[in-house]
C-alpha cells in the first residue's frame with residue numbers, strides 16, 4: 528500500500544468510527560432524552576429544536592449539494608462513455624441488476640411475512656389512524672400515481688425540478704445532455720470541460736461535508752428519538768413488534784446474505800470488507816432516512832472504494848432514485864401485514880400482484896423520508912385494500928424508514944461494485960495473439 532493510499536484508508540476508517548460512535552451516542556441519548564426534557568410543551572419543542580439544529584444543518588448541506596452533484600456527475604459520466612454502444616451496455620447492466628435485486632428483496636419479504644404472519648400473531652393493532660399524511664388522506668389512484676412517476680421524468684421546468692429535488696427529472700435531462708454533448712465533438716468540449724471541473728469541485732465540497740456528518744448524525748438521531756417519547760417504545764413498538772421484526776429480519780437477510788452473495792459471485796472478494804468501506808454512507812442513510820440526501824456520501828465512499836468515477840457517476844444517482852430494495856421489501860411486508868390484520872385472505876394471484884406493484888412502488892418512491900409509505904397506495908389499491916389502512920403502520924414508519932433506507936443504499940453500493948467489475952472486465956484489452 529502506498530503512503531497516500533494508507534493515509535486515505537486511515538482517514539476513511541476514522542470517519543466510519545466517528546460516524547458509528549455518532550449513531551450510538553445519538554441513539555442512546557435520544558432514548559433517554561424524553562425523561563430529561565421539560566414537561567412543558569413549548570419548552571420541550573424549543574429544546575428539541577436546539578438539539579436537532581446541527582442535524583438540520585447537515586441535511587441542508589447534503590440537499591444543497593445533491594442537485595449540482597447529480598447534474599455534473601451524470602453529464603460527465605454519460606459523456607465519458609462516448610460510444611453509444613458502451614452507454615447502452617452499462618445502462619442495460621445497471622437496469623438488469625436493479626430489477627433482479629429488487630425482485631429478490633420483494634420475494635424475501637413475501638416469504639417472510641407469510642411464514643411469520645405478524646398480522647395474525649401480532650394481535651392488537653392501534654385504532655388511531657387519524658394522523659395520516661395529507662397525501663394518504665386524499666389518495667390518488669394507482670394509475671395516477673404511476674403516471675406521476677413518468678411525468679416526473681420530463682419536468683416542465685428544469686429550475687423547478689432542481690428546486691423541488693425532482694431527482695428523476697434531473698437525471699433524465701442530464702443523461703440526454705451528456706449524450707448529446709458527446710456527439711458534438713470539439714464543439715461539445717467546452718461545456719464538458721466545464722462540467723468536469725465543476726464535478727471535481729463539488730466532490731471536494733462533499734469531502735468537507737462528510738467530516739461534519741458525524742455531528743449532524745448524532746443530533747438528528749437524538750432529536751428524532753427524543754421527539755418519539757416513551758409512548759413509542761411502550762405502546763407502538765409493543766403493538767407492532769411482530770411487524771417490525773418481520774421487516775427488519777427481511778432487510779437483514781437481504782443485506783447480510785443476498786447482496787453479499789451477489790457481490791461475491793461476481794467479484795470473488797470479501798463482500799463485508801466492501802460494505803465496511805461503504806459504512807459511512809449506510810450510517811448516513813440510517814440517520815437521514817433519505818437516499819437522495821445520502822448520495823453525496825455514497826459517491827465519496829465509492830470513490831474511496833476504488834469504484835471508477837465513471838461507473839459511480841452513472842449507477843449511484845440512478846440507484847438513489849429507482850433502486851430501492853429495502854423499500855420494495857417493506858411495501859410487500861406492510862401490505863400483507865395489513866391484509867392479515869384486517870382478516871383479509873390474499874390469493875396467490877394477489878401475491879403476484881403485490882410482487883409487481885411493490886417493485887413499481889419502490890421505483891416510484893422518491894429518495895426522501897417516508898416516501899415509501901405514500902407510494903404504498905399503489906400496492907394497497909391493487910389488491911383491493913383501502914389506502915387509509917396504511918394508517919395501521921404509521922406510528923412506527925419513521926423508525927423502519929431508517930433501516931430500509933440503509934438497505935436501499937447498500938443495494939446501490941453493491942450494484943456499483945458489480946457493474947464496475949463487469950465494465951472493467953470489458954475494458955481490459957484483448958490478449959495479443961502470439962505471432
Ligand code: ASP
Pocket residue numbers: 816817818819851853854892893894895896897898899900928931932935
Ligand atoms: N426513505 C427511503 C429512501 O430515501 C424511501 C422510503 O422507503 O420511504 O430511500
